[in-house]
Amino acid sequence: MDDSSSALKGGRNPQSVHVTLLAGGISAERDVSLQTGDQIAAALERCGYRVFKSDISPDDLSALDHRPCDVVFPALHGTFGEDGQLQKILEDRGLTFVGSGSQASKLAMDKAAAKSCLLEQNIATPPWQVVYAHKFKDSWTPISGIGYPCVIKPVSEGSSVDCAICASAASAREHLAQSLARHGAMLVEKCIVGPELTVGVIDGQALPTLQIRPRSEFYDYQAKYVRDDTEYLFDIALPAKTLEAVTRMALEACLAMGVRHLARVDIMVDGHLGEPFVLEVNTMPGFTTHSLVPKAAARAGIGFDELCGRLVNMAIRDRAAAERRPETPLA
Helix, strand or coil: CCCCHHHHHHCCCHHHHHEEECCCCCCHHHHHHHHHHHHHHHHHHHHHCCCEECECCCEEEHHHHHHCCCCCEECCCCCCCCCHHHHHHHHHCCCCCCCCHHHHHHHHCCCHHHHHHHHHHHCCCCCEEEEEEHCCCCCCHHHHCCCCCHHHECCCCCCCCCEECCHHHHHHHHHHHHHHHHHCCEEEEECCCCEEEEEECCCCCCCCCCCEECCCCCCCHHHCCCCCCCCCECCCCCCHHHHHHHHHHHHHHHHHHHCEEEEEEEECCCCCCCEEEEEEEEECCCCCCHHHHHHHHHHHCCCCCHHHHHHHHHHHHHHHHHHHHHCCCCC
């Protein structure tokens, strides 16, 4: 990636740009969003941007009426803020905003739809099935190709909320019975055992691949945001061809889903076969002190403040480019 800070230098003077920073929201990831929002707001203010920070919910959209506003930065995760609902509202209001549009956001948040999209583009993803509350029975077993251990997680949540690795039918049924009552539908996925990798993508370019080594059973909410014993490795003991495939798959996944500005692609490498599998694409990854995209950006020589400024200027750039394009004549 270009280290010339082109988005900051080529964009408008930060002191003339008013940013509405949205954080909080209504999802189970509200606390993470508040942390992310605090970090981004502080970074943008250090760069000279004029920041108005506010909470938002479907019942209170007043933050979107704040003026002046040149760019909306939705530092939101999960339901409403990341699943396309807010993005559709921003589009309908004609507001310039950071991150993917409503269609890409909705697709990426729906893990089952996202995995179907990946398969359509011949991008490997672990076998899966969706279990619905109204169809669940005590005798449930996974479909052929999943087996045990299996990973069970909500179809449309992030930050490993209500995610579990189940080693037996009994534990899987118990977790499904509990979690289906909260979520209505759960995704059951084959557990790929091997190195856990993540690739940050900024403006269509991949950041250095990062390996995650949690001390817990898997990279859960505590490992992501609370514990300090998770290892993050850039020197990864995998063949160069495998790492090249991981980067290529991450970029292909983002392209297939139509994401823009930023994303984080989570990938598992089968420790026995050496084959990578895309788990999911996150369209608004965290920006806390524990978060992965800022770590990878720093490895590429892009500081946190510069990264946040680049994202604001990407939104301004894309809006200006859209306004320059001639309208398609009506048939």
